[in-house]
Amino acid sequence: MSEQAAPSPQLSRGEFGLLILGLLGRREMYGYEIVAELRRSSEGAIDLPEGTVYPALRRLERDGLIGGHWVDVVGGAPRRRYYRLTEQGERALAAGREDWLRFKSAADAVLGS
Amino acid sequence: MSEQAAPSPQLSRGEFGLLILGLLGRREMYGYEIVAELRRSSEGAIDLPEGTVYPALRRLERDGLIGGHWVDVVGGAPRRRYYRLTEQGERALAAGREDWLRFKSAADAVLGS
DNA sequence: GGCGACTACCTAGCGACTCTAGGTACTCAG
């Protein structure tokens, strides 16, 4: 290992980034859609403002975990930037899922629910 | 409202603080012990450095969620600062547990585990 | 023709948190 710095030694950092990766693991999506889809598929429990999501998408792209491309929409609607996982992003998602499972049961043990 | 700022609109902020509250909900503990106990009861999954825990304890005390008192130890060992939950801390822990449950199932839905 | 609502993107800057990397001070074993 150590071909690259581990991004989440402790989870907690980049947690929302992981959720975005989770969504993009299902299908290609654009920022505005991610905000809505996150709210919908979490039944309102996770409601990230745009000012959180757009910078997160830029970080994920900067770090090579996702790739984006512009798509023009017919009918004068604003163009969209669609993102999909890169191969590195797939691996990060898989690792992140494991981290999440570990963290979840650890936190459950501590919180005693 | 605004008798006091809501501390966790989205979880994620003060998550480790919540874990500390969870431990202190079981019994009085001191900082150094919390580090070890967190590592032990999470089976190594959560391993916070002292530089994270001590400032977190100070914040929690500053915010009135925990109260600390010094205890001298016989035998020349360093004195310890034991912390226990205040009433406000108990309430915060209960609310935090609910937040955690909501966040957990939301994240599970998104990550699809 | 003007107003609000919606889609879709973006950024600067504040505040908050985590962690690194030290430091203090004392005890005990070898």
Place this chain on the structure above:
DNA sequence: CTGAGTACCTAGAGTCGCTAGGTAGTCGCC
């Protein structure tokens, strides 16, 4: 006398989340 253990602490850097704006176009409504 060196190292390991206990137990506390802090400054500073880096990162992240969110507020609060802004741009720009379309659409429906009165």
